[in-house]
Amino acid sequence: MYNIITLRGALAWSRHLDKNIALYEDRPADLFVGHHWPTWGKGNIARMLVEQRDMYAFMHGQTERLMDERKTGIKIAEMLQLLPALDSAWHLQGDYGLISHNIKAIYQRYMT
Numbered sequence: 364m365y366n367i368i369t370l371r372g373a374l375a376w377s378r379h380l381d382k383n384i385a386l387y388e389d390r391p392a393d394l395f396v397g398h399h400w401p402t403w404g405k406g407n408i409a410r411m412l413v414e415q416r417d418m419y420a421f422m423h424g425q426t427e428r429l430m431d432e433r434k435t436g437i438k439i440a441e442m443l444q445l446l447p448a449l450d451s452a453w454h455l456q457g458d459y460g461l462i463s464h465n466i467k468a469i470y471q472r473y474m475t
Contacts, residue, residue, distance in 0.1 A: 372423070372468075372469070372472055373419040373420070373422050373423040373426075373465060373468075373469050374419070374420070374423045376419045377416050377417075377419040377420040377423065380412055380415055380416035380419070381416050383412065384409065384412050384413060384416065388405075388409060389405070392404065392405060392408075393408075394408045394411070399454065400454075402454075411452075411454055414449060414452045414454070414455060415454070415455065417449060418445060418449050418452075418455050421445065421446060421449065422443070422445075422462065422465055422466060422469060423469055425439075425443055426439055426443070426466050426469040426470060427469075427473075429442065429443070430470065430473065430474070435470075436466065436467045436470030436471065436474065437467070439466050439467075439470060440462075440463040440464075440466040440467050440470075441463070443462065443466055444462070445462060
């Protein structure tokens, strides 16, 4: 999980991943990215990219929903957890970025 405040938003990152999935879905056999282990095999790469896209889209959408309910960024960060299917993916575990930090970054993007 990346620290999205430096990426300028979870929604933008989700959209970029979606474009890359469509653009490169039949090409790569190996994927090397910063702050991450290499991934080999088209099926593994596709699954990883789809899960990452879905995670950032989920964080963004749920943060917006809870903001509409007038929750604060800190409260949203305390409440929100990834869906079980995403939470169990090894590559989505917090290391370089944490879900709570990213929720606060999404909140900050809209509220400051």
